[in-house]
Amino acid sequence: MSISASDVKRHAVELGFDLCGIAPAQAFSELRFFKEWLDRGYAGEMSYLERTAQAREDVRVSMPWARSVIALATLYNSRRPHSTDLPPDEARISRYAWGDDYHVVVGARLEKLLRWMRERGDTSFEARSYVDTGPVQERVYARYAGLGWIGKNTCLINKDLGSWLFLSEIVTSLPLEPDVPALDHCGTCTRCLDLCPTGALVEPHVLDSNRCLSYLTIELKGAIPTEHHDSLGSHVYGCDICQEVCPWNSTAASTTDPSWSPRPGLDQPRLVSLWRRSDAELSELLKGSAMKRAKLRGLRRNVAVALGNLGTPEAREALQEVGDPQASPSAADPMVAEHVASALRKVESGEGGDGA
Ligand code: SF4
Ligand code: SF4
16 A cells, blocks of 8 residues: 555554644755854854754755655643743753653654554655654754744744644655645744843844753753853753743643653752752653753753852752762762852852842
C-alpha cells in the first residue's frame, strides 16, 4: 500500500502528536539567514552549530535523497503559573523541562511513526527522524508544513495551540503532498522584544544567544559574565518570558499528558531547597529529565547566582553552607565556588533583593 500524507497525519495524531504537516525539502529563504546569524556571533559558544552550518541551510546537503519533511509538534503546556507570577524565592525553570526528557518521549513516538510507515509502505524509502537533535532548522520546515508561523520571539506559534510545542520531524525520500505554509500573525505586536529582561531579541526574529537567559543558564558551560547576574533573577534553567508575554499564549491550550507534568521536586522548588540538595539527590531528581543538559555544576552555578539576587538572610545562610565536598562535589567546583563568592558579596553589600 502506498503512504499518503493524510495517512501519516492520521497516525501521528493516534500516536499522541498534536500537529502534523508536510513541507517539501527545499532551500527556503529563512534557512539562508542562519549563516549570517552565526557570522554576527549570535551563537555564543555553541560551536556545534558552526560545524553543521552548511547542512542546516538545506536538509538535502546531508540527505540528498530528501523529498519531504514530515513536521510534528507536541504540546507540553501544563496548567501551572507563569514564571513571572512566582514569588522571588522560587526557582524559575523552563516549562519544557518540568517533566520527562522530550528527546526520549517524542523520539519514541517518532520511531513508532516511522516503523508504521515502513510496515505499511509497499516501496522502500529513506528516512531519518530528529527531535531537536539533527542539523535541521525545525521551525522553518514546521512553518512551511503549515504548523504555525515563526514569531518575533523566534518560536513557532500555532493560532490554536500557542507556542509551548516540542518540534520534531521525519525527513524522507517519499514525495508526500505538501501543506500550505502558515501566515504570520505577530502583526504590530512587539511584547516579546520589549519585555525580554536582557534585550536578547535584538530585532524581530533575531536572538543574540550571548544575552539570552536560556543560553546563559543551559548552554554556557563556564562562568556567567557578571554583567548578566542581575538579569538572571531567579532563573536557574532556561527562561520562558518571551513566550509567557505572547498574546497567543494567553489562552494557549494545555495538555494532560503525564509526561509533561512537573516532577514533584521541580514543581516551583524554593531556591534554598534546590541548593541544599546533595549531588546524589539532584541526580536522582534529574534522572530522565531534559535538565541534565546543564550538568550539576551548571545548575549549582545558576542557583548560586539566583540566591545572590534573592539576597535574603536565608539565601546568605544557604550559600554559606557549601556542605560536604564528598557529598556534593559540584558545590566545591572552582567555577561554582567563584559564583558563590560573588553571590555572597552581593548579599552582604545589600545589592541583592531584586529577586524577580
Ligand atoms: S528566553 Fe528570556 S532572555 Fe531569552 S530571548 Fe526570551 S525572554 Fe529574552
Ligand atoms: S509577543 Fe507579539 S511579537 Fe512576540 S511572538 Fe508573540 S505575537 Fe509575535
